[in-house]
Amino acid sequence: MAVIHITLQVNGQPRQASVEASTLLVNFLREDLGLTGTHTGCDTSQCGACTVLVDGAATKSCNVLTAQVSGSAVTTIEGLTTGDDPLHPMQQAFGHHHGLQCGYCTPGMVMRGIAMAAEGVPAEPEAVRCALVGNLCRCTGYYGIVDAVCEGLQRMRADANDRKAA
């Protein structure tokens, strides 16, 4: 059977689907679920435009089969905020610092930045540059992106501390 049945969570919603075994996660998200915020860039696992979270870990969805994440929880850029809620602090920081030009790499950059919070990456330019090595911006907008990720990390950690205190 080259078609397999999968169950997973996408942005908090349980999903079931039948997919070709060869379906890449990025294609399942974009074409089957219509979640086109996750972009295919290089399709060779280099550029990071397709970065999503799988069970919280940053993952290049062009280099993972949908079948491999059956049973997992996937978060895409669409899952960061709902309806009229304010944008995620990392998204807001990208706005403040103009951390994008054409915007193609941005969803991957934002998801990568969010994953850094759990990895303990310090909110410092040098550390963030190292941690961003798997995400390419062809508009060469790295200064704004690095500043944005630093601020995003600070705000995520401050929010987490506020929640702990509350």
Add this chain to the structure above:
Amino acid sequence: MNRFEYRRPVNLAEAISWLREDPDAKLLAGGQSLLAAMKLRFATPSLLIDLQGLPELTALEERAGSLWIGAMCSHARVAASPLVQRLVPMLARLANGIGDQQVRNRGTMGGSISNADPAACWPAGLMALNATVHTDRRDIPVDDFFVGLFTTALEPDEVVCGMLFPAVQHAYYLKFEQPASRFALTGVAVARTASGVRVAITGLGSGICRWEAAEKALSQRFEPQVIEEDLKPDEGLASGDIHASAGYRMHLAAVLTRRAVQQILDHSLTAITP
């Protein structure tokens, strides 16, 4: 990609039985090299056997003073493990330099060594540390495991379960990265133990190898200068390609060996352990 079947076995025995039934079946670990190869049709398996979650392959633990890393441990897990940092710190650093975080989150050590890419980092670590590869049926000393370009001593139906590393403090891995792939253009692992020095080089073109002349020289005098004064790099060990000539690769190997030796000397606060 070609059409293929995908299955998850419930245990190792089932995975092996599927391998035996279908000669075109392939094991899937993290898929970070295999899926890329399949997109290019370099690999066209009829069946992918996904090893994720098999308890036989996921342990990361101390075993009688040595370090056991299960085949399905991701690079990220090895890099972040306090146990690895305590027993064999070189491996944590090596794992943390592979690809990028997204790749490290999914790629596995067992997948990397079974693939035996001639520019991969893990083979250098295994070779310098004199690790043992444990499979479903035997234990293979690392010197016998890597046979050549993308070739290992594994039988077609044999599965790597994990690797056992002696606890070694005085070891260091350095690579000069190929900037696009982040594989090693050339990488060197040096390990210094009571039984001598081992120097492993990756990225020279024909697969992982030991630099025996350097091992001999460094076993007698463990100083970076040895590599230039007593020993000239032998270009015959390397081959050239579009990215670098054989001479440049051996030059890098010599530079990286010297730097690795210096790093070991700088951080040698504890006695050499056997």
